[in-house]
Amino acid sequence: xxxxxxxxxxxxVQEGEDFTTYCNSSTTLSNIQWYKQRPGGHPVxxxxxxxxxxxxxxxxxxxxxxxxxxxxxxxITATQTTDVGTYFCAGRRGGSNYKLTFGKGTxxxxxP
Amino acid sequence: KAGxxxxxxxxxxxxxxxxxxxxxxxxxxxxxxWYQQTPGQGLQFLFEYFSETQRNKxxxxxxxxxxxxxxxxxxxxxxxxxxxDSALYxxxxxxxxTGDSLLHFGDGTRLxxx
Numbered sequence: 001x002x003x004x005x006x007x008x009x010x011x012x013v014q015e016g017e018d019f020t021t022y023c024n025s026s027t028t029l030s031n032i033q034w035y036k037q038r039p040g041g042h043p044v045x046x047x048x049x050x051x052x053x054x055x056x057x058x059x060x061x062x063x064x065x066x067x068x069x070x071x072x073x074x075x076i077t078a079t080q081t082t083d084v085g086t087y088f089c090a091g092r093r094g095g096s097n098y099k100l101t102f103g104k105g106t107x108x109x110x111x112p
Numbered sequence: 113k114a115g116x117x118x119x120x121x122x123x124x125x126x127x128x129x130x131x132x133x134x135x136x137x138x139x140x141x142x143x144x145x146w147y148q149q150t151p152g153q154g155l156q157f158l159f160e161y162f163s164e165t166q167r168n169k170x171x172x173x174x175x176x177x178x179x180x181x182x183x184x185x186x187x188x189x190x191x192x193x194x195x196x197d198s199a200l201y202x203x204x205x206x207x208x209x210t211g212d213s214l215l216h217f218g219d220g221t222r223l224x225x226x
Binding site for chain 1: 145147152153154155156157160168202204214215216217218219220
């Protein structure tokens with residue numbers, strides 16, 4: 001079945017440092033979504049990438065979708081304590097199967 | 113609009129019992145998905161319902177079942193509970209359940225098995 005691998009599992013940074021999490025799928029994806037889950041909260045949708053090589057930015061967050069549509073990354077510039085949480089990627093295969101497969105997530109902690 | 117509502121928020125059961133969890137999606141949303149979240153395993157897909165039909169199913173034993181009602185509300189049932197079933201169960205709804213739909217998650221039901 002489809003697998004979505006995400007690394008690293010944990011990342012601890014000093015406030016102001018950059019952070020990147022990577023996502024790799026065993027199969028080509030029709031789209032990939034990113035979610036953020038704050039400690040004690042539920043996952044919240046951040047963004048969706050659809051096109052090969054797509055890059056989208058949300059303030060200090062940059063999302064990329066690989067050319068082969070099998071990998072993606074999320075980069076945060078100059079982390080802040082408000083960035084703390086677990087970041088999940090989630091991919092969908094094409095066709096009529098709309099199942100969203102989540103990576104195991106990257107837990108980001110930020111030291112002020 | 114009200115968000116996704118899951119009840120109960122917390123539940124304590126003992127091995128061998130059964131449990132039913134409830135999820136009310138955002139008004140107008142027809143797709144409901146269920147996920148099990150445990151430390152280290154991330155979000156594992158249980159099943160997805162769309163217009164009262166199970167459209168997708170994850171790799172969980174038959175003890176895990178669900179259903180969706182005509183008003184899109186969904187229930188998940190776990191029978192013969194095991195210690196390993198202790199987890200946060202998250203329900204998520206989406207508008208059309210199509211390939212580009214984003215998921216809106218509820219706060220989850222935290223199930224503890226003693």
